[in-house]
Amino acid sequence: MKIVIIGYGWVGQANALALTLMGEKVYYYDIQAYKPHYSSRYSAVYGRVTSLSSPLGQDSENTCYLVCVGDRTLPSGQQDISAIKSALTSLSETKGTVILRSTVLPESLKSLKFDFYIPEFLHEKKAVEECIEPHFFVIGERIKDSKQPPFFKKWSRSAHKVFRGTPEEASYIKYLSNIWNATQIAFVNEFGDSIKKPATREDVDASKKIIDFVLGGGSYVRYGKSFGGHCLPKDISAFIYKQKQKGFEASIISGIKESNGLHEQLQKTHNVLPEWYSEWQLPEISLVTSLKIIARILYRKIFYLFK
Ligand SMILES: NC(=O)c1ccc[n+]([C@@H]2O[C@H](COP(=O)([O-])OP(=O)(O)OC[C@H]3O[C@@H](n4cnc5c(N)ncnc54)[C@H](O)[C@@H]3O)[C@@H](O)[C@H]2O)c1
Known part of the structure; x- marks a missing residue:
């Protein structure tokens, strides 16, 4: 092949x-x-x-x-x-x-x-x-x-x-995943801003303390900079546009875009918000499954070493 x-x-x-x-x-x-x-x-x-x-x-x-x-x-x-x-x-x-x-x-x-x-x-x-x-x-x-x-x-x-x-189902999964990641970021940031405007690092920490207690501080739910990059903004805009064309008001998703825009304005004047790198969060797994995964990774590492 x-x-x-x-x-x-x-x-x-x-x-x-x-x-x-x-x-x-x-x-x-x-x-x-x-x-x-x-x-x-x-x-x-x-x-x-x-x-x-x-x-x-x-x-x-x-x-x-x-x-x-x-x-x-x-x-x-x-x-x-x-x-x-x-x-x-x-x-x-x-x-x-x-x-x-x-x-x-x-x-x-x-x-x-x-x-x-x-x-x-x-x-x-x-x-x-x-x-x-x-x-x-x-x-x-x-x-x-x-x-x-x-x-x-x-x-x-x-x-x-x-x-x-089907290809259509695959595409909905892609958009759902991106929009859900963006939703979490926008929501946490909006909530953080509502506690205190992030003028100093202490303000950021004050909001973070509350948010992390409930949400755990993992990927996508950490108070910080707005979402940007190559994919999330363009994919959300394209999804909203298409839904409007179909006569469907995607009001929550439109709100996410708007909220992220407001937070972006805020971070221009309050430049102390941290930039997070998010990655996929895996659910908690049992000891047996963990050992199986470790064995698989070790096997692969040895396999590539001798290739
Ligand atoms: N960047 C990411 O993290 C990411 C993650 C998931 C999905 N995606 C999606 O994957 C797709 C590609 O994203 P990307 O970030 O790699 O884009 P990119 O702009 O980095 O790369 C696209 C490449 O395609 C080339 N190209 C354009 N027309 C071509 C043609 N006719 N024949 C051959 N090459 C051509 C361009 O020159 C460019 O090098 C997008 O739809 C994006 O939304 C990107």
Whole structure:
């Protein structure tokens, strides 16, 4: 099996490096020169991923394409998937399997040609590791019970949770996950601001003490800076826009966006709020399960060491 990554940005590189480390032969194609995002930890692995000068340069029945091209959200909130459409069109003559990894609204998937929709849930700071052991492995099959590429088995085994359904269901899971993460951040920040305006570190600590007592201070529920980055703001705006178009007022989700905007204004004048890095929180597990996981990690570490 050959894997070709189409779009070598954050998601494309994380998938390429992870799959290379998992023992796959990986190629990439991008319409522009790439900037390495994970070279501090994985510079040696970059050399094992081969560049292609055309997307179908390694095409065969055993080639699997992972399309990791970015979407955009226009100022109106409308999602622009023209780059994704153009990447999929460049693969229209393939004999292989096409897997879409970009974030696409459920309603837009019908117009796209692919075999599997597998949305990506990684965080940029631990992207390669999260790509080897995904938190969610969500498989949206275009045709029910299609034959899956062999490396799906590895992801299914290492994932914390696996879902199999339609591409539309997979997309709703992606948006639900992003919007839920954003909701928690916005809610905690709004509550913190209501206790005390964060003018000094002591003010921040005073609000934090109350919030952490109830919510535990874990990922996404820590009082701090507003949510931003490449994904949450654009995905929420696109979701709200689409719902409005369908005649549905997503009032709570719209409120999250508004609340985050107000908090963003506040942090411009009160620059003491901490920036949090959030990651997937695993539920508490039994001793036996913990030992099984440790044994699996050790086995994998030894396996990669001798590869
Ligand atoms: N960045 C993240 O943390 C993250 C996490 C989960 C999901 N996502 C989603 O994954 C998708 C990709 O995000 P990203 O952050 O990797 O984007 P990115 O901008 O870093 O990378 C996209 C790459 O695609 C390339 N490209 C554009 N058109 C192309 C074409 N026709 N053929 C080949 N390459 C082409 C671009 O040159 C760019 O290098 C988005 O839909 C995003 O929402 C991103």
